[in-house]
Amino acid sequence: MDRFYIQGGRPLQGIVRISGSKNSSLAVMAACLLGRGKTILHNVPDIGDIHTMAEMLHRLGAEVELYPDGTLCIDAEHFCATEAPFDLVRKMRASFYVLGPMLARLGAARVPLPGGCDIGARPVDYHTRGLMALGADISIEHGFVEAFANRLHGASIYLDFPSAGATTHLMTAAATVHGTTLIENAAAEPEVVELARFLNAMGAHIEGAGSRTIVIEGVPALHAVEYRIIPDRIEAGTYAVAAAATGGDVRIQNVIPDHLNPVILKLQEAGVDVIPIAASKDSIGALEVRALRPLHAVDILAMPHPGFPTDMQQPFVSLLSTARGTSVITDHVFESRFKYVAELIRMGADIRAEGRSAVVRGVERLQGAAITATDLRAGAAVVVAALSAEGESIISGVEHIDRGYGNLAAKLQLLGAGIERSGTSHPLSLVAAG
């Protein structure tokens, strides 16, 4: 198993370039199953989850070509499989998104209940109820969702919680059905807005993405397009927090600062100097992050967009572990997203977590230790903690980090971090999968 060896205590300095968005790419890739012809995506990140989704589309019958410059070509003309492979859906929750396009194009689908990070119960009832409203006949048998539909039709759907996954999945499923679909209490994440933009470029008629009500006028068919994936706001936020935690001075390039508003404002509240630079005709957007330690405690409530993103809660807790004072962090999105604090406590953090909240009392410094990345964002938390700690940390569970952060060790080395990777599975290489 691969490991990171991190010598902590070195301020990060320099420039880092952010990759394309993981969550936006995954939603867009699944939606490609609806299109005829070869869609070309640019700025796709070199991470584990993209390889999993590329493999999934390939095994469903699509032609998939993945190039080292982040270009991904998908031609779903011959997409024909109505069963999604168990090994891939168990690995990554977003692979469940293929269910809707399967039903819309082929009229039948058999997809295992999904896996993914261990952050509490993650049901798929909003997805299945929404598909049933669109006219699907759905049953769950032996851990598989089995779905049939002679002809899907428009419907009014209300989500009990503005779920990002259910919103993107149902928006995709409804794009080519007969009639109008209304999704009420929809998620408003930038990735949802981007998916609507992508589907509209393919010929769909979707309005309201970014608000709590999305209206989808079904169209008969979608066509191939060329499209650029937005930057990954969570990767950008993670580097911003790592810069702050190490007392560094970093320019983070290829960022849409508006997507990071709550993260920027909370960093500023903690005493970090953050300057957002919007994109212009001549330059891409950026963030400049400078921090003089110590920082102050801040309270965080993770909520659906435009609230503070739950995916940033974990690295932020690492930062606040050495801030002056007591911070209270509450996660309103996932029921059990604080398991990783046990690793930070091993490094000397003073944290009490119960249910959806954690109380963090800032300590003078963290100490390097042998720690584990228990899931993707927990991995970001332990890396940030190790970068700011005194002495060496050895991080195992690196495969979780690879799911969402491309070339993490190389990017951090360029910023002056003392980080080495041992093992065999690095680097992930983008290879043609079709």
Ligand code: UD1
């Ligand atoms: C997506 C993101 C993930 C992010 C999360 C919240 C992808 C691939 N992943 O995950 O990075 O942390 O949004 O911003 O885009 N829920 C139900 N029933 C459902 C669906 C969801 O009860 O059918 C609940 C979940 O258990 C959770 C809440 O709704 O408590 C929000 O989950 P959701 O927004 O769906 O997260 P994901 O789409 O899985």
